[in-house]
Amino acid sequence: MRVLLVEDEKVLAETVRRGLINQGFVVDVTHDGVSGLWAATENPYDVILLDLMLPLKNGYDVLKELRERLVWTPVLMLTAKDGEYDQTDAFDLGADDYLTKPFSFIVLVARIRALIRRGAPERPVTLTLGTLALNPASRSVRRGDSRIALTAREYGLLHYLMRSHDQVVSKSQILDNVWDPAFEGGDNVVEVYIGYLRRKIDSPFGLQTLTTVRGMGYMLTADRPE
């Protein structure tokens, strides 16, 4: 169980860190918002403990940017009682829980365990491939920061291609998986829809992630090495 603690009060941070290690957690600590955000983006933590008042970038903004980057690690906010932000704000931003300082260590551990237990599965699972992101819950697709509107069929096709990314899929595979099994038409439909998709996810961005493998099928790849 890996935990990230972002807390600028050194003494408190050290106390919590030792306590958590005693409880069997692996703990990383950063002392300001910017390095906290960086750490949270780069590593797969199970929970992030995020102080609200932080140097360089406050917890409020860290959480916001984290979610914008589609990082859905559960976040437990640590708030000072007299803080200028209230907890409702934290919930709005996607914090999963909060604790008011001073807090009891027992309670902290219990909350962390609760978050870990219910953590990941509740989160929207987004498929990403390079800068392309597909969110099945909201049925939304984005390339970087721009939203892309797709029709039902285009969406189905992209969804399938993303699940099979970096593999060549044949037109008949596509027909089997995206079209109705009873579909009787020729496989030109696939070509047509591949064309539609390219005009939406590649051409506007000057990319070529959806390539033809002549005689074999198509392949979707990332636009930049991950």
Place this chain on the structure above:
Amino acid sequence: MRVLLVEDEKVLAETVRRGLINQGFVVDVTHDGVSGLWAATENPYDVILLDLMLPLKNGYDVLKELRERLVWTPVLMLTAKDGEYDQTDAFDLGADDYLTKPFSFIVLVARIRALIRRGAPERPVTLTLGTLALNPASRSVRRGDSRIALTAREYGLLHYLMRSHDQVVSKSQILDNVWDPAFEGGDNVVEVYIGYLRRKIDSPFGLQTLTTVRGMGYMLTADRPE
């Protein structure tokens, strides 16, 4: 300070009740899950003390249904140490604290006070999405400062959509959740009511937060789409 105690062991319940009254609390007691749930839904308590093992409906389910009904009164779970459920489960369901039987009365009171201090106001009592706010308690809806009058069906639909905001919900999902399970009509009703809602929550404000996702369903989003 008003407290609801849901506990079936009559002797323990009576002891706790007297003790709390001595401490200046107003105490209601119920002895089973169903009446506990009813009382908790109907009255504005500051804290609910909820036993886990209860006749008719266990504490686990009571808490779950309470949260589903968007009642956010802080709940302190009373668990028997040998119970089949552990404390983490209680946290998962939205319990705010727990106490293992047998507990010291002093500790109980301290925990109750702690819950009351950080309690209710921190909880979202209204559902909000952008400038749209729905208050389940008063069954009222407003867009910004203007009140919006909705019929029962419209309210039910909006309530469901707000709980599933930013997700595409299909017409059949809507029928299952908003209409009577025995409803037999076609799903055109949904289209009609979506239309009614739009005329009340979107059109007058020049917004389009309730969008059609052709072939999939509908999605309610905040009024500031990214």
Place this chain on the structure above:
DNA sequence: ACCTGCGCTGAGAGAAACCTGAGAGCTGCC
């Protein structure tokens, strides 16, 4: 260099999905 066949694309017919106005049946209230 020339064929041949695969893949791409614009245009458009047809169908599906959706929206909306009108109104019938109900219920509750005066």
Place this chain on the structure above:
DNA sequence: GGCAGCTCTCAGGTTTCTCTCAGCGCAGGT
């Protein structure tokens, strides 16, 4: 009983999507 408000059905109209077709371009083979 009569009215008002709500719920739901229906049918016609509108929008949008899906798929077909035909012609063109290009890759790969000879």
